[in-house]
Amino acid sequence: MVSLRGVDKYFGELHVLKHIDLTVQASEVVVVVGPSGSGKSTLCRSINRLESIDAGEIRVDGEPLPVEGPALAALRADVGMVFQSFNLFAHRTVLENVTLAPINVRRVPKVDARREAMELLDRVGIADKAGHLPAQLSGGQQQRAAIARALAMRPKVMLFDEPTSALDPEMVGEVLDVMASLAAEGMTMIVVTHEMGFARRAADRVVFMDQGQIVEEAAPDQFFDAPGSERARSFLASVLSH
Amino acid sequence: MNPLIDNLGLVLEALGTTLLMAVVAGVGSIVLGVLVTVARVSPIRALRVAAFGYVQFFINVPLLALLLLAVFALPDAGLMLPLTPTAIIVLIVYEAAYVAEAVRSGVNTVAVGQLEASRALGLTLAQSLRLVVLPQALRAVVQPIGNVMIALAMNTALAAAVGVVELTAAVNKINLVAAQPILIFSSAGVIYMGIALAIGLAAGRVERKVAIVR
Numbered sequence: 158m159v160s161l162r163g164v165d166k167y168f169g170e171l172h173v174l175k176h177i178d179l180t181v182q183a184s185e186v187v188v189v190v191g192p193s194g195s196g197k198s199t200l201c202r203s204i205n206r207l208e209s210i211d212a213g214e215i216r217v218d219g220e221p222l223p224v225e226g227p228a229l230a231a232l233r234a235d236v237g238m239v240f241q242s243f244n245l246f247a248h249r250t251v252l253e254n255v256t257l258a259p260i261n262v263r264r265v266p267k268v269d270a271r272r273e274a275m276e277l278l279d280r281v282g283i284a285d286k287a288g289h290l291p292a293q294l295s296g297g298q299q300q301r302a303a304i305a306r307a308l309a310m311r312p313k314v315m316l317f318d319e320p321t322s323a324l325d326p327e328m329v330g331e332v333l334d335v336m337a338s339l340a341a342e343g344m345t346m347i348v349v350t351h352e353m354g355f356a357r358r359a360a361d362r363v364v365f366m367d368q369g370q371i372v373e374e375a376a377p378d379q380f381f382d383a384p385g386s387e388r389a390r391s392f393l394a395s396v397l398s399h
Numbered sequence: 400m401n402p403l404i405d406n407l408g409l410v411l412e413a414l415g416t417t418l419l420m421a422v423v424a425g426v427g428s429i430v431l432g433v434l435v436t437v438a439r440v441s442p443i444r445a446l447r448v449a450a451f452g453y454v455q456f457f458i459n460v461p462l463l464a465l466l467l468l469a470v471f472a473l474p475d476a477g478l479m480l481p482l483t484p485t486a487i488i489v490l491i492v493y494e495a496a497y498v499a500e501a502v503r504s505g506v507n508t509v510a511v512g513q514l515e516a517s518r519a520l521g522l523t524l525a526q527s528l529r530l531v532v533l534p535q536a537l538r539a540v541v542q543p544i545g546n547v548m549i550a551l552a553m554n555t556a557l558a559a560a561v562g563v564v565e566l567t568a569a570v571n572k573i574n575l576v577a578a579q580p581i582l583i584f585s586s587a588g589v590i591y592m593g594i595a596l597a598i599g600l601a602a603g604r605v606e607r608k609v610a611i612v613r
Contacts, residue, residue: 225442230518230521230522232521233518234521235521236519237519238519242510244510244512244516245516246513246516246531246535247535247611248534248535258517258520258522261526262521262526290611290612293612307520310521
């Protein structure tokens with residue numbers, strides 16, 4: 158579904174992605190973990206070209222990423238993205254946030270878009286907030302609305318860029334539950350997160366990144382119980398010890 | 400007795416011209432100003448450069464000079480328009496530069512994540528600007544645009560210098576006969592203050608109404 162081949166990315170002098178190879182199968186849930194600055198967010202953002210890459214190739218559903226223009230917009234419509242800072246449209250209600258892209262990109266009739274949006278909001282448990290503005294919601298509710306907004310486009314793959322990192326601890330669970338149910342339904346997902354519990358519970362595969370490289374790829378049990386690399390061991394020791 | 404009241408018909412007609420210029424040029428400058436802003440933030444370099452040049456030109460050339468140029472030079476170039484429409488067009492292109500500066504500052508207040516989210520959903524850049532960025536940018540700059548509109552209303556008085564019989568020209572004419580400059584021009588000043596106050600209050604109302612809860 159998603160494949161990266163020899164991807165390199167620089168921020169000026171900084172080599173943030175070093176020759177990344179990664180393939181994600183349909184319905185697979187890949188959780189990307191690693192220390193801050195390891196390049197995992199950049200990796201996630203490069204898959205829908207919010208970050209351009211300097212070398213290599215990224216394919217989504219077999220198609221190479223187009224350059225800027227209508228073709229790229231069409232590809233992005235098929236790739237759902239959930240951001241750390243939610244990024245709900247501040248001037249639109251929750252319902253309008255969810256219907257905006259289906260109506261304007263997919264040309265779904267308004268009535269149908271609203272009905273589908275309400276079903277999605279119901280599914281993420283915030284149907285009662287449909288008429289509210291984003292600022293009137295808690296962080297967890299905003300992130301669930303953002304997930305509904307992405308799902309409304311019926312994406313082939315969902316990217317999560319640290320979706321719980323900006324949340325108060327008591328709201329992390331409600332967002333992870335929605336993500337876990339998505340994973341259980343067979344959505345193809347690439348999740349960048351610091352939530353090791355979620356990685357263990359929902360991932361098919363854990364990818365460990367450090368200093369712009371994929372250091373280790375393994376099934377969650379293997380990764381957490383018997384990490385193969387020294388860097389992964391010290392990372393896990395530091396995040397699991399507190 | 401106030402000579403302005405003795406000449407109420409003339410004063411009202413001239414006030415009508417002033418208001419017409421202010422309203423038409425106001426709407427026109429907001430539309431043009433937003434378009435200039437779009438050009439200014441577009442990914443096409445030629446458009447950005449052109450919009451930058453536009454804004455710099457009109458901010459750095461006096462309005463009176465532009466009015467004189469349009470009224471006396473354009474007919475020479477074979478472009479004949481009645482005086483009031485000419486003045487309105489000059490006001491539109493002039494004030495649009497100030498509107499564009501205000502709207503651009505509004506665009507800068509819109510978080511980059513808003514644009515990223517709309518692009519990530521598959522909206523084109525034009526759709527992102529129209530549906531996400533500009534609505535938020537404009538909400539943030541209602542009051543600054545109100546100030547530009549007040550300046551525009553006051554600037555309509557300069558049209559008197561090129562022969563448009565608006566409020567200032569009319570009271571000047573009345574004063575030539577009545578010779579009571581303090582009373583006459585103060586009264587005209589009060590009318591301009593009323594216009595400015597009305598625009599300011601309207602901007603305040605609009606701002607409260609469209610404010611984004613954050």
